[in-house]
Amino acid sequence: MKLTASEIKNDFDFDEYLKIVNSFDFVNPFYRIWAGNIDDVIDERLFYFTLKDEHNKTLMVMPFLFIKIPSVVDGVTYYDVKSPYGYSGPIFNDDVTDDVFISFWTLVDAWYKEHHVVSEFLRFSLNGNYKCYSGHLIPTLTNVKGEIVSEDLQWNNFKSKVRNNYRKGVSENLNIVFVQDASDQESIAVFHNIYIRTMQRINASIEYHYALSYFQNIIELSKNDFLLAIVYKDDVAISAELILISGDTLFSYLGGTLSEYFNLRPNDFLKIAVIQWARAHEYKYYILGGGRKDGDDLYHYKKTFFPKDPDEMYFTGRKITNHQIYQKLNVLLGTADSGENYFPSYRHGMK
Template structure:
C-alpha cells in the first residue's frame, strides 16, 4: 500500500481531487466544498492524502499544510489542520481495519519526514475516527433530530417557546421557500447577501466571509445534495439557511438573519418549515450542529427543536508529532515555564496547538 500526497494549486488539481472523491460509495458533501473559488488560493496550503493499492484508492483525506511563522533553530516547520466542516479520512464502510491502521502509520511517517509538528482534525459524524493514532477528543455535542412521520407528534415535541415563536411568525405573514435548483443563481446571490450581512453584524472572523463564488460552487458540486431555504417578509428575504444532504440526513451548514426582523421570529419558522418539507420528500434526520462550546445559549436554542432526541458527539483529533519542537514553539510564543501539553491532558478546553492560540 502506498500513501500519496497531492497539492491543490489550480482548477485542474481541484477537478482531479473531486473525481477521486466521487469514487467512493457514500460521500459526505463536505468533501466537495473544501475550497470555494480556487483562484483565491495563494498560500499553497491545500492538499490531500490517498492510500492506494494496485491503482485503487482506498482512503482519501483533505487537509491544509500550514507553514509556522516561527522558526526553531533556523528550521521551518508546519502543522496540519482539516478544512472547515466535517472532515477526516473518507473511505467505504467495508474498508478493513488493516488499511486504516496502515493509513495512519504512513501519515505519521510522512509528517515526521516533512517537518510537521502537529495535526488537528475535525472528524465527520460517521465514526471515521476509528484507529486514529493521535488523541481523540470529544469536543461538542451536536443536535441531531428525527423527522417524525406524524407532523402533530413533531409539533408536540417542540419546546413551548418554539411553538409560540412559530405562531408569531405566521401571524406576521412570513413566507417560506426552498430550492434545490443549482441553476438558480439569483437564489444563491440572495442567500449570500443575507449571510454576509449577518457575518458583518456579529463581527465574524475574516475566514467566514465566503465569496459569492464559494456558494455558487457549493451548489454546482452538490447538485443533488443541497437545499437553500428562505423566509420572506413581503418580498424581502430575512432569514436563510444552506442545507447539505447525505442520503436522508440534512446538515444545517451556514445561514443568517437580518437583525431588523428578529421580532418576527423567522428562525423558528424556517427550521419548522424545513422539517415539513423534509417530511414530504423523505428525509429522516436534521443535524443542527452544536454551540460555540458545550451547553452554551446557541446549543440550548438548537436543542429546543429536538429536546427528546439524543445528541451526536463531534470528535476532533489532536496529535503532537514532534514534542520537542512543539514545546519550543509554545515557549517561544507563550513563555510557558513548563511548555507543551502532555497527550493525556489534551482536551476540548485546551486550545490546540498552543502556539496558535489567540
Template sequence: MVYRTFDLSEKENWHEFLEKTESKDVYFTPEYFEIYERNGEGKAQLFIYENGEDFVYYPFLLRGLNDLTYAEDVRRKYGDLYDITTPYGYGGPITNSKVESHKKQLYSEFEDSLSSYCFQNNIISEFVRFHPFIRNHLDYKDIESTLNRHTIFVDLSLDLEEIWENYDNKNRNRLRKAKANEYFTIVHRSPNELENFMNLYYKTMDKKNAYEYYYFQKDFFDNSVELLRDHLELIEVMMDDKVTLSCFFMLYGDFIHYHLLGSDEEYLKYSPNNSLIHYVVEWAKSQGKKVLHLGGGYAGDTDTLYRFKKRFNKYGDLPFYIGKRIRNGEIYHELIKDLPVNENYFPLYRHPDLALKNLLTKQ
C-alpha cells in the first residue's frame, strides 16, 4: 500500500494537509508535536494515506524501546523495536473526506497501509487518545476503542444568555458573588512571563499528588511558548495585587482549550477558577471561537475536577475514547511475560512502576 511519512523538517507538508481538513486543531500541528519530541517522548511523524484528492492524516510519536533495559534480550533477538502513541492531549487520524461512503472505504485502505508500515518498521503497539469533539474514534475501526471518561465543552456558538443558563445554579451564585464583591482582576500576560505560572503549577501538582510525568521542566514550557506562539494565551487572576491563579489556554481554528493551570490554595474559597472560565467564555466568543473545551477530571467522571467543569455546561459531556492495538503479538508478549506489574495498563512494558526500576538498572 502506498503511503508517505513526514518528520518535523517538513512542517510545511503537515500544514498543507491539515488546512484541507475540517478538523483543524492545535493537537494535530507539527509545532505541538515538536514540544513532545524535544521533551524526549519520541520522534514526531506524520503518516499520510492518499486516494485521489482524499487522504487520512495521522500524526504520532514514534518511540524506540532501546532505553528499556528489561527489553534488551528481546531486542537482541528481533532488532530495534518501536511503538507509536499520540502525545498528551488528543489526536488520532483525521481526514478531508466528507462523503461517508468514501470515508469508510478510505479508512479501510488507510488501515491496511498503516499495518504495512508498522510491520516494516518493527512497531509493536499503538496507543491513541482520540479527539472528543471530532469523535474520530468512529472512523478508525482497526483498533480497540474504549470509553475512558467524559470531557466537558461550552458551546460558544450560543448566545451568552443561553450559555449562562447552562451553568448550574451554584456556579452562577458564585460568579454573582465574586462580581458583586469585586474580588478579582483578570489579566492577559505575555506567555513568556512564566515565573508566577510555574510556581503555582508545581504547587498544584504537589497538592494533587500528580504523577511525576506532569512535573514538566521549564524547557517544556519554554518550548511551548516558542513553538505555539500566537496559539497560546496566558491568563491570570489577581486578588489583592497577588496572582491567585495562572492558566494557559491553547487556541486554534474554532477551538480554545483549557490547558495547564496553577492556583494558590489559600484563595480557592473565593472561586477564582469560576471567574476565570466565565471570563474566557466571553472573551473567546468575542474572538470568534466556537468551542471552549475544558477537558475532563483527573480520574474519571466522579472526581471533583470533572464535577467542577460540568458546572459550566450541564449538557456538555463529550465521550473521550482511547485506542489500543498490539501490532506484533509475538514480540509484545515476549516483552511483558515476566514484568511484575498490574496488567491494567497499555502498553504494559511502559508501566510507570517500571520507570524507577529501569532508572536504577542503568545506574
C-alpha cells in the first residue's frame, strides 16, 4: 500500500480532491462543505492523504490541516495536524478491512514523523471511521439520532410537549417550504437572514457569523445533498434549518428561529415536518446533533423528539507524535501547568 499527501492550493487542486471524494459509494457532504470558506482553509495549508493498494485503487482519503507551530525548537520548525471543522476522518467503502485501517494509520504516523508533526487532533464522523486509530479516542459529545418509523409510532414516541407544540403550530396556520434547488438564491438569503439574527441574539462567536456567500458555496458544493426547511407565518419566514444528506441519513447542520415568534413553537413544527418529509422520501435517520456540552438544555430539547432512540457518540482523536517536543513547547509557551483539558496544550495560549 502507498500513502500520498497532496496539498490543496487553489480551486484546481480542490476539484481534483473532489473527484477522488466523489468516487466513493457514500460521502458525507461535510467532506465537501468545509471548503465554503476555501481561502481561509487554504491559508492554514490544507492537505489530504490518499491510500492506494498495489493495483492503484484508492482505498481511503482523509483531509487535514497542516499547521505551522510559530515557536521554533532547537532550530527546527514543527507542525501540528487537525481535521477541518465538522465530521471528518478517513473516507472509505464498506469493503475495507481492519488491516487496511491499521496500514493507513501506520503510514500516517510515519509521514508525521518525517514531516516534524508534533500532534494530531481529529474530528471523526459517526460511521465508525475511527477504527484501529493509533491515538487516543475520546468520546466527546452525545448526538441525538432518531429512526424514521411509521407515522403513528413516531407520533406516540414524541414527548407530549412536542406533540402539543406541533399542534400549536398547526393551529397558528404555520406553513413549511422545502428547498433542494441550489439556484434558489432567494430562499438561501431568507435562511441566512434568520440564521444571522439568531447568532446575534445568542451572542455567538464571530466565527459563526457566516456570510451569505458561505451558505451559497456549501449548498453548491453539497451536490444537492441538502435540504432547506423554512417555516412561514403568513408571509414571514420565522424559522429555518439547513439539513445535509448522506445516504439514508439527514444531518441537522445550522438553523435559527426569530425570537418574537417563539410562542408559535415553529422549531417543533419544523422538526416534525422534516421527519414527515424524510418518511415520504424513504430516509431512515435524522441526526439532530448534541448540545453545547453533554446533558445541557439544548441536548434535552433535541432528545424530546427521539426519547426512545439510542444516541450516537461523536468521537475525537488525540495523538502526540513527538512527546519530547510536545513537552518542550509546553515549557516554552508557559502551558505546562495550565491544568486545562485543551489539546494540544501548547496551543492553549494561542486560542
